[in-house]
Amino acid sequence: MNKIVLHATDLDGYLRDSDKEKIARADSMYETSLACCKAIETASTPAEKEKAEAALVESAAQIGKFLKHVCSEEPNIHVYSFETPREQHGGASRIIAKLRDPRTSHEEFLYFIQRAYELMFAHVYSDAALPRKRSIITKTPVTFPIRNYAVHRIPDVDEMIKNTVMCVMLRGALLPSIIISKEIQEYSSDDHVTPFALFRIKRDDSKSEKNMDYILDLDRSFFNLEKLDGKDLIFADPMNATGGSLVTIVTYLKKQGIHPKSITFINVISALKGSLRIVRAIEDASVHTLWMDPSLNDQAYILPGLGDAGDRLNGADTSVNSRNMIQLMADYGSGIINLYRAQVKEIEQTVLGY
Ligand SMILES: O=P(O)(O)OC[C@H]1O[C@H](OP(=O)(O)OP(=O)(O)O)[C@H](O)[C@@H]1O
Ligand SMILES: O=c1cc[nH]c(=O)[nH]1
Structure with a gap:
């Protein structure tokens, strides 16, 4: 057993007093939302339910305003829905709502994760590269009167991606990492496939946030x-x-003498606490998230959250049924594997060592 364990207490000291005040304020605002959730669940008439829902909508709006204000003071925290034009918010909101919904099937969950990461790639890389663009010339299937070629101008991300390594936090991050790597490949001028590094990291689900072990x-x-x-x-x-x-992971790497140039953390949902902790604890780290949620429960799950992302993406991983990497990728299905052929090959080489 070769395990590195970080305890919850090792995380003490990173957050500033002012961060703790902001987190406490977000928690207390979310208490109001929870009271509305309770009223929705226990409403005995449609009118009561409608009133509780209206109160929840108002509470969510207040929380959104507060989080946006907090993030406006944090140069290394980037929330898609706070930074993009209003016209783009509806699409992001729809994706998050579908991911949160327990009725969203496994296949749909994968589909919306894919859409989420395409938006995030655009936000972090291709939109950020603008106005730098390059021309691509593409052959089309139309050959009469002669073979046709079309010209497109796409964001030039080469400088931004050439020094990158895709670090995967297994298991929940496997598919998202493959998607971002694929986007990098598609936008690069030389069909660049990122190297991969795979880290099996797990929170101990039997613990609460206060005594959590990160293994x-x-x-x-x-x-x-x-x-x-x-x-x-x-x-x-x-x-x-x-x-x-x-x-x-980053503390472990640094203890091994590794000094990354930068760390870009790309999430679908990032809690306020996790966002602040990352940018305080890790030098040169930036957090980029499609959405920010205000709070955590005692088990360290995000509120309102979407549940266990790793399980919803990969199925439960019990100790009795602990699937290995290659099996995990095979389980994504042949359709997805074909789409991400180059990434799967790179990961197989990293895992199998050839
Ligand atoms: O910010 P943190 O409190 O560290 O929590 C986030 C981690 O929790 C989930 O993984 P989990 O430990 O559930 O493992 P899994 O990916 O196998 O589901 C998730 O995919 C993150 O890796
Ligand atoms: O809410 C949470 C928190 C950590 N990991 C998850 O998958 N969900």
Whole structure:
């Protein structure tokens, strides 16, 4: 057993007093939402339910305003819905709502995760590269009167991606990481496939936030330390709750003498606490999230959240049924595997060591 464990108490000291005040305020605002949720659940007439729903809508609006204000003072925290034009918010909101809904099927969940990460790639890379663009010339199937070629101008992301390594926090981050890597490949001028580093990191679900253990299982991780030094590390994990999992990996890397050039953490939902902790604990880290949620429950799950992202993406991973990496990828199905052929090959080589 070759495990690195970070305890909840190791995370003490990163947050500033002013951060703690903001988190406490968001928690207390979310108490109001929870009271509305209770009123919705217990309403005995349609009118009572309608009143409770209106109160929930108002509470969510207040929380949104507060979080936006907090993030406006944080240069390294980027929330898609706070930074993009209003016209784009509806689409992001729809995706998050579908991901939150327990009725969303497994296949639909994968589909909406894919859409979420396409938006996030645009926000973090292709939109950010503008106005730099390059021309691509594409052959079309139309050959009469002669073979046709079309010209398109696409954002030039080459400078931004050339030094990157895709770091995967297994299991929840596997598909998101593959998607971001694929987007990088599609936008690069040389069909660039990111190197991969795979970290098996797990929170101990039997613990609460206050006594949480974050366990990095080195026997089930696959990476070459030397290939991480001086690199721009991308971590694409759908959920950032306490920030503890990422801090565990980065602390371990630094103790091994690895100094990443930058760390880009790309989430679907990031809690306020996890966002602040990452940017305080890790130098040169930036958090980019499609959505920010205000609070955590005692088990360190995000509120309102979407439940266990790893389980919803990959199925339950009990100790009796602990699937290995190659099995996990096979389980995504042949359709997805074909789409992400280059990434799957790169991951297989990293895992199998050839
Ligand atoms: O910000 P934190 O408090 O560290 O929580 C976030 C982590 O929790 C989830 O993984 P989990 O431990 O559930 O493992 P899984 O990916 O196998 O589901 C998620 O995918 C993140 O990696
Ligand atoms: O709410 C949460 C928190 C951590 N990990 C998840 O998958 N969901």
